[in-house]
Amino acid sequence: MANFGSWTTPITSELVVRAAAGLGGVSIHGDTVTWAEQRPEEGGRTQLVRRTGGGPAVDLLPAGANARTAAHEYGGGAWWVAGDTLWFTDWADQRLYTLTGSEPPVPMTPEPEMPRGDRWADGCVTADGRWALLVREHHPAGGGPAAVVNEIVVLDVSGRLAPRVLVSGTDFVSDPRLSPDGARLCWLQWSHPDMPWDGTELCVAGLAADDTGPVLGSVTVVAGRPDSAPGGTGAGESVSEPRWADDGALWFISDRTNWWNLYRWLPAVDRVEAMVTLDAEIGGPQWVFGQSSYAFLSGGRIAFVSSRDGLGYLAVRLADGRIVDLDVPYTSFASIRADGDRIVFIGASATTEPAVVAVSVDDAGSVTSSEMLRAPRDLGLGTEWFSTPEPISFPTSGGRTAHALFYPPTNPDATGDPGELPPLLVLIHGGPTGAARPMLQLGTQYWTSRGFAVVDVNYGGSTGYGRAYRNQLRRQWGVVDLDDCEAAARWLAEQGRVDPARLCIRGGSAGGYTTLAVLAFRDTFAAGASHYGVADLEALATETHKFESRYLDGLIGPYPERRDLYVERSPIHHVDGFDRPLIVLQGLEDEVVPPNQAEMIVDALRAKGVPVAYVAFEGEQHGFRQAPNIRRALESELSFYAQVFGFPLPEGEHVAPVSVHNL
Template identity: 45%
Template sequence: MNTAPYGSWKSPISSDLIVSSSIRLGAIALDDGKVYWNEGRPTEGGRNVIMGYDDRSYIEITPKDKNVRSQVHEYGGGEYLIEDGRLYFSNFSDRGIYRQVGDNAPQRLTPENNCRYADFAWSRNYGRLICICEDHTYANSEGGEPTNSLVAISTTNGEDIQVLAAGADFYASPRLSPQGDRLAWLSWQHPNMPWDGTELWVGDLLETGSGILTIENPQLVAGGFAESIFQPEWSPDGKLYFVSDRTGWWNLYAVDLNELSNIQPLCNMAAEFGMPQWVFGMSTYGFAGDGKVICSYSQNGKSYLAKLDPQNLDRGLQIIDVPFTSISGLKCQGDHCAFHGGASTEASAIVLLDLTNGTWQKVRVASDLQIDPAYISAAQAIEFPTENGLTAYGLFYAPKNADFQGETHAKPPLLVKSHGGPTAATSSSLSLGIQYWTSRGFAVLDVNYGGSTGYGRAYRDRLKGKWGIVDVDDCANGAKFLVTQGLVDGDRLAISGGSAGGYTTLCALTFRDDFKAGASHYGICDLEALAKDTHKFESRYLDSLIGKYPEEKEIYIQRSPIHFTEKLSCAIAFFQGLEDRVVPPNQAEMMVEALQKKGLPVLYVPFEGEQHGFRKSENIKKALDSEFEFYAQIFQFTPADVLQ
């Protein structure tokens, strides 16, 4: 084994290999015994294509001139539905809904307008597609907000679009009962985000003699301003199931609609069966052919797969043994379920599970890159003390490379990663982006700071009114903890994050002196600008994270790094998409200019054609390599490779 300075190790995990061998695995669907998924391809400019799997062969469903992606809420999700062999999808470039049957070319269903669509349900009874509509007509022409509604679209005449429900600021999860005569859905109002409080409604779906589809007898089932409801679903026998955090944890419930007050908890646990609904179509449970509930849940940062018999709740959850620590996107049909499964040493994959015998297979893997395990650093879940006598969490990755070891008495540099959201969580699935660092001699700490999901509502609510404080404290305290444990070099600490994680990064570098360098990927530096110039979905998000604007404008100023550049004394790199609507590029550019005036080391890498997050392979590669080279200059080590 060679001895070399940490950071200078030669690694087989190059950025070229990462982008050439990696795809994004999106929403899963099951139809008539086949499994389908949305596949994002960085090598095709970030295009998304619906793929199918049948009899051990892959089928590319959508043609190359289509990009299956929704822009509702800007983040999208719920971009397609496949049922009875018919595919309906939202096309990114023109925002229209297309219908595709078999090998025939997709046909546009909806007219050209300023509307976006997502989260589809198919009504056999009425031949209509029920979905969320986000209308930007007046937002575009008069500067107002888009209007969101629940609509029904004729599948024979796409011009026939009827509004089923309107008036709420947001809608999601339209779900039809097995008989097709009842509809359940979620709605919520500003300033709530869906993880703060939503309402679950149900009503009778009826068509009048004139062909108008309406919802009659709408009734509020559960939820409210301070109760978050997630994923309503109908069981085969017509009961309505949902996930609620009314106990402080997202747990499963069922209700008999003949007696709405009789809401039955299915398994009270200090575990999360729900997730923050950043995108449409998220799913953590479904129903097998025998009526049993197949579900995934998170506990102490690890995912589990289980089944539950609604007819025999005394048996409780029965764990299904699968070797995955990260499970999401679960869908069920008949004797099979499919989900995203991953672990810290295994890339995320589409997994198809046979419920009759427990056997499973990986249908599609996010990366086909075969790497010797001797170069892979396994995640170690850690807990560490933070402010006010509390505990925070993270995943620690030690440097690992079969060919190298660090110099005697030296400690590795540490890269602290702050996830986006901020209401989100890091994943324990294999991240080649993290292994890129650890195989070169960096240690990495991926922090689930206060405000992260997966640890109950109280932990999630730690960030309320405290964004830019609690998250920064936890990232800094996580780094200090590793220093005191003798695992990393306290003089070579860096922090990096994207979006909200970029804000945490910039706050840590501006208001604290724990880190010597950092990198902001499309991060926020001006909270006022964000409050004034962001999209509808997040336009009131800061009310809970910071305070009401403009009433509490002073807090926005005090927590915006752009106003305190005089406190900066370290190096920062910025990576920014020039078409980003969530975090406009002018925020990064203002910060870069301020740093340049101070004469501090600064790197600014703008990307044409990129939005919030990078989808093109060449840009993903450049961002990764440029950040590494930046730290090499700051921490004064020589990379083993000349990076392009």
Template identity: 45%
Template sequence: MVPTAPYGSWPSPIDAALAAAHDGHADHVGVVGAELWWTRARPDEGGRQVLVRRRPDGEDEDVLPPPWNARSRVMEYGGRPWDGADRPTGGPLVVFTHFADQRLYAYEPDTAAAPRPLTPLSTVGEGLRWVDPRIDLDRGEVWCVLEEFTGEAPTDVRRVIAAVPLDGSAAEHRGAVRELSDGRHRFVTGPRLSRDGRQAAWIGWDHPRMPWDGTELIVAEVDGNGELRGARTLAGGPEESIAQADWAADGRLLFASDRSGWWNLYRAEPDGAAVAVCPRAEEFAGPLWQVGRRWFQPLDSGLIAVVHGVGTTTLGILDPESGELVDAAGPWTQWSATLAAHGSRVVGVAASPRTFGELVELDTATGRARVIGCDHTDVVDPAHYPEPLIRTFAGPGGRDVHAHVYPPHHPTRSAPAGELPPYVVWAHGGPTSNVSLVLDLETAYFTSRGIGVVKVDYGGSTGYGRAYRDRLREQWGVVDVEDCAAVARALADEGTADPHRLAIRGGSAGGWTTAASLATTDVYACGSISYPVLDLTSWLDVTHDFESRYLESLVGPHADVPGRYTERSPAQHTDRVTAPFLLLQGLDDAICPPVQCERFLEKMAGRGIPHAYLTFEGEGHGFRRAQTVIRALEAELSLYAQVFAIDRDDIPRLELTP
């Protein structure tokens, strides 16, 4: 007989340290000569992002020793931080952005020489930053995106496509960097060169649009001196989002556009017409939060590798002439927006509800997909992993609300008859993002102890077409709150969750939704809020440039609807917050600075609402260090234990201050 114990009190081998240790994953894959390279986060090394190479003998090797950290801060969310080139002699050459000083460095890993700087430092504002580099050995340059601060304010910044000399002549001289684009767009991606090197394509957009609202696809000729000439807009506009562009083997330009209501793949014809190569009510791209993301990869054969799907994603091989799409067989439910190709083989990063992110190779000649790196290893008995349920709930007005439900699960424990489990609603960040159907030990940390989790893709989430994404237009703090509450109530009404033991948690935009939910609904008994937006008006003055006009689409132009900014801000309605809460904040956060939390707590003072505020030095927007993740998870579990009357003595008690 399986022993019984109250929900939330079950023992679990998945502790916070185990969850934190498996928070890193492979990303930004690429091919250098015959080798596969990629980046990987190391939570146990302070969140350092290392560059890894697969040697010809099959051994993996870190390319960059400590303290080198390949991570860009362009637009604060960064993007592809490295590129590599194979050379006839001397081994490979790699360039990367080092997180600490944001300089671009060149490194020859097969020699004894240390990385050498290619770009200068600047004392103006946040200095100079670089992302999405592409090495051109023939020209002796690196083409990339330059983000340059022109003043001390977060919005005193310009971005251009630039060429950096590989000989190091620009390491102390800003004037040695060639600017290739004219700066007419506030935001740009790195250029993609046609195979003959005569044309370049990139994406640009301007405030107040975000890249998922509207972007422009720009094409220019590359002259003999490596200058961009005759730049023209080929596609896109204020209401059309182009997320990626690249050149096919036959020299024609491919791009992902949502002009049909879904991010589909198009081919640019010589007469300027755009032809949909696989029109479907599916997404073949996603939100461009980071520069250099890749949802499709043209192959030498003329075929195209594509990441596509609705909600979940898979890897397929598309024949652009016939429109035939053949998907890779395998258990994976989520493919990251990073692909690399070598001959007939395509490599990406894929995960499933039973596996962490793995490097998976698809041989297009045989159709076989296999794991070739970062192999998943069960760190505990997989019987402790949760079994997700993909569900669609009815929101206000009968609108669909997509969610993943993770019931409490333990192989050797059950709850007493008649007891309903507590549930935590997870509101994802973004908010223009979504939840992934993959193994996550933070989720298992709770479900294996008897606390259910439901991850909600509220209106505004990506993965379900533009109409679903646009539900949040001027409705942030309304639709997201309503959809999360609808899912929580539905679980309670159907007898899945205890209506008196519902919680909500989220980080960044999810932190906003959590705080707004506590201020405007009576659904939740408590909440866990991480690095949040709490006051819309003051956030405009302190956040970074990329999102400084985001609220115009999420809430409305401040000049036109100032009252809306006040009415929806949790910080303006602390008197409505009656449930206990935990507030978690990185002290180096440039996106949601600590001042938001500090002002919120000043207004909560004296109200008698139990709460805790934990801050973490060296952490920015999103926690990367193992010790931070451990402390945050244990504090969150302690909050739930105290509020839900769960007896646990295996975690530090979170001191709640009234």
């Protein structure tokens, strides 16, 4: 028996990052599968890996290359495959490159007027290979977020002609996709103050060609609707992931009936049909380019992933319209792709990290074969070390019900002292339009194997529970999220599952804001950890990048008209409310939440005499990607809790101490 928090565990910070790889997008062409791996031990760069048939997995990018776009700051859609050619945006200069065979990468876009000023993403290539159509985010020299221009551009693959704008006029565009016959182009567009989960428009135009490449005809909006009322009321329609089927129908995801479900548009009769309607979410918020939540199989079947009660499910819509859940051992899915009878995806479960998986299905929707193309790393641990998530629902403010995934402390070699209850870490996901992920994350098991309980809260505003639930956060950020994270902690304490005197809260980005706000305005929690969290909403509204520069209109209210709410809900203006220990962790190259916000709150707490620790990371952006920094962040937070609650650190494990001022 040992104090909760001090249990000896093999899940160290070193194990969390050793050989870790975050798996990204997947592409399939016949028996060749390509995928992305983010590698903390290589400085956080994204490598592209290819496997053909039963052969070995082969790295494609040369040393130093990093397939990552900075478009929208969050990226996605940084690479794609066309025939034998790989296209990718390199992080260092944001230029677009092609890679064929063993030849060095060839730059396909000109040098921008300012370094990294043109950011490329989300492309497709015409059938003859002559033209590429893709998104360009242009940052003019000396301009701020308002000067950034997002357009769909035609690129001459031969290099003879300069890039030419094809679609412009709205604040944002994404998903340029060519019909099978090349006669039509579709894309998504939206403008401020909407975010893509508020309201987008799915546009289609005829496509002709002249000596300068593809030329658009008249444009038709076939689905989607902006959030119509000023400031947004939830009346819009969010459309995402448009994709042409071989028969010329255009499929897409829409939340027109509360849930993101599957529809198709039939050009011949100009009609939209519902194809999969479930009380479940297909797809998710479009934070990044290139998401894929469904794919076309042979014989008129569709593979798709949905989310119900916080867990993911992979299913097939058969040719006759029946839905069959596939018998696969995963609870989290991403990047669904297909070719013939074969589905390739990134799958994870409560006891396995993400893997690249291929399954084959027959006409009845039964899995006939399964193959792991890129297995999870070998952790050398049995499943008894892993705490598995328990979906919970609990009452919260206004008669609402909120949701979460609860992880009890789990360690086969340790138990708590008699009469002692475990400390609780309330984990707040980012976004705030996001969701808890129901998959094995060693960053969570790092805590549960030490004797902490963890609850990952899907507060009102989270995705996975329909548009109405998502809209609970409209004008209520800094209210509903605080209510729900407090309600989760108190409910678990009332159930006798956690120690009510040791309730802690931690989160990154928007989750960091909730952490700071609940410590400033409420008294439920004994300590908190903010990872690159927002301290000053007004500064965020005026200093952040273009993609999110009007996000707060819907979450709080239009700025500057409702400046009073921004000040009222900003922790930096209410430092008198802080009286609980806090650790702040911040990347110094973060352009989403600039470092000055972290420094303002830390300086204020130091001056006030509140226990506070500050750890800054050179070379990190919004989120920590480099292995040494991931380790340091975990160890600093553990050292912080050990000092605050007075429990010993695990025997035999070196944990770098952190300095806590005013403790």
